[in-house]
Amino acid sequence: MLTQEQNDALTRTSAGTPGGKLLRSYWQPVALSTELPPGGVPVSVDVMGEELVLFRDDQGRLGLLDRHCCHRGTDLSFGRLEDGGLRCLYHGWLYDVTGCCLEQPAEPKESTFKTKVRQRAYPVVEKAGAFFAYMGEGEPPEFPNYDFFTYPHEHLHAAKVFVDCNYLQANEGNYDPGHVGFLHRTFEADRRPGLKFGNLHRVGVPETDEALIEPEETPRLETENTDFGLRIFQLRSGGEGRKYVRVTIFGMPNFSVIAGPQGGDGHIGIWHVPIDDYTHWRWHFALRRDAPLDATSRVVSSRKNSNEYESEFRLRRKKANRYLQDRSTMNQNYTGMGPNFNTHDAFATETQGPIQNRTREHLATTDVALLAARKLMLKAIDDVKAGREPLGVLRDPAKNDYRLLCSFDVLAEESIPNTDLVHLIAERAAVAAG
Ligand code: FES
Ligand SMILES: [Fe+2]
Known part of the structure; x- marks a missing residue:
């Protein structure tokens, strides 16, 4: 038997919760390889209450980003795969697989605002027919050699x-x-x-x-x-x-x-x-x-x-x-x-x-x-x-x-x-x- 507090700690896993921080300390499977084959379209994935988008850019690099554009929240899984990243359909902001904002084409040419924003991004690797993500803080741990x-x-x-x-x-x-x-x-x-x-x-x-x-x-x-x-x-x-x-x-x-x-x-x-x-x-x-x-x-x-x-x-x-x-x-x-x-x-x-x-x-x-x-x-x-x-x-x-x-x-x-x-x-x- 557990106390309510213990049960909550073990079962609540959204970002910032104690249990969520524990689960985010390890690599976790988030999608099957068959869901995102090479050349495939971006995939919506929902993990521990977070809405994410998994994609391969036009170079084949893997990215796992927050699904909602950090400009005003439009869903990036509908975005355009081009120019080395994923481009939001609303105002054309372009993100690379690390979450860097490469372009904000609707902003004035001299604007440096793109260097000040960042789309949340998580490391992701493909292993054994699936994609695994590290959603914790800091450097990811070693990928376990199971x-x-x-x-x-x-x-x-x-x-x-x-x-x-x-x-x-x-x-x-x-x-x-x-x-x-x-x-x-x-x-x-x-x-x-x-x-x-x-x-x-x-x-x-x-x-x-x-x-x-x-x-x-x-x-x-x-x-x-x-x-x-x-x-x-x-x-x-x-x-x-x-x-x-x-x-x-x-x-x-x-x-x-x-x-x-x-x-x-x-x-x-x-x-x-x-x-x-x-x-x-x-x-x-x-x-x-x-x-x-x-x-x-x-x-x-x-x-x-x-x-x-x-x-x-x-x-x-x-x-x-x-x-x-x-x-x-x-x-x-x-x-x-x-x-x-x-x-x-x-x-x-x-x-x-x-x-x-x-x-x-x-x-x-x-x-x-x-x-x-x-x-x-x-x-x-x-x-x-x-x-x-x-x-x-x-x-x-x-x-x-x-x-x-x-x-x-x-x-x-x-x-x-x-x-x-x-x-x-x-x-x-x-x-x-x-
Ligand atoms: S909401 Fe994505 S570019 Fe504006
Ligand atoms: Fe069983």
């Missing part, structure tokens, strides 16, 4: 989906493993043994052994503090003398990594980025290390073929249609809302309310990771207020190494320490990467 950003694009799938609630409650679902056996449960007869989210690693047991676990068995949770956030161990019995360990990641402040349905060896990086305090984008970067992610992989094809999406970025089932719940199908799956995990998660978190009232919750044993994450976030908000660098903001390029930031499932001999498992699997990933 493995999603280092593989060829055939191994990656970047996507986003609209979620109709505050970012935090949806992100908290990523480190709440207790819900998986309920919300996402299926009663299909062909359910395979083990969890089968992705590749099952084996350490100290034969390579062919399957995990003898009950997917609905609630795991025991342990957390480990790291320099990026938390490593979360979900521990289950894996049969006689064995354990089944699933490792997931909470990365400060709105990032998680989950061994997901990418197939083969890999994992999925997830960011929940506020559009405003009541809606957000769930960003998803799936990486398959051992093979390209072709169109038949579940993570790619579920988007293209599924009738669970009403458009590229929006789910068909939503609050307004009660998630099309069909109670006659509740003998097939737990929710009666079809097979799509994103839909289940959207239902569970959107119906908590636009901003979950955390002064009325009753946290239990399964919420230990969530509590640990909130503790880190509240401490980081205090750090930012006091002018200190929050956890996970990286300034030293020599430390830009995230090989141990990985999520996986492993069946292991019981006596092997969990930390050893992390190192072993990370080594395998490094070998797979060549």
Whole structure:
């Protein structure tokens, strides 16, 4: 349970708020590469309550500017791409990608006023099929060298989906493993043994052994503090003398990594980025290390073929249609809302309310990771207020190494320490990467 003040600090993210300053201390995804291909037209993007325009100038340079012209506020996303910048249609002021005003053609020739104004501009880079922006103060930190950003694009799938609630409650679902056996449960007869989210690693047991676990068995949770956030161990019995360990990641402040349905060896990086305090984008970067992610992989094809999406970025089932719940199908799956995990998660978190009232919750044993994450976030908000660098903001390029930031499932001999498992699997990933 949080106080109202703590809940506000964590969930309010517009410019100048404590939570907003925290989120702005890190690079955040703001648009997909497919939304702004080379030669494409300017794109409106809304991030943390700020209205921005993303564009490529006539040299191909990337810019992310305040969408409202600093002269008198006209929308620059309608502007002309010419003369090394983006030109406002109202009086022709021209801005470059850094926000410098290059021309004010309606002003007297001798005027130097253009040197005195500046359009707000944020650094932006293109990585792994998306554009990432730094919207904080001062110099941007190092761009984190997560493995999603280092593989060829055939191994990656970047996507986003609209979620109709505050970012935090949806992100908290990523480190709440207790819900998986309920919300996402299926009663299909062909359910395979083990969890089968992705590749099952084996350490100290034969390579062919399957995990003898009950997917609905609630795991025991342990957390480990790291320099990026938390490593979360979900521990289950894996049969006689064995354990089944699933490792997931909470990365400060709105990032998680989950061994997901990418197939083969890999994992999925997830960011929940506020559009405003009541809606957000769930960003998803799936990486398959051992093979390209072709169109038949579940993570790619579920988007293209599924009738669970009403458009590229929006789910068909939503609050307004009660998630099309069909109670006659509740003998097939737990929710009666079809097979799509994103839909289940959207239902569970959107119906908590636009901003979950955390002064009325009753946290239990399964919420230990969530509590640990909130503790880190509240401490980081205090750090930012006091002018200190929050956890996970990286300034030293020599430390830009995230090989141990990985999520996986492993069946292991019981006596092997969990930390050893992390190192072993990370080594395998490094070998797979060549
Ligand atoms: S409002 Fe943009 S140039 Fe006047
Ligand atoms: Fe979920």
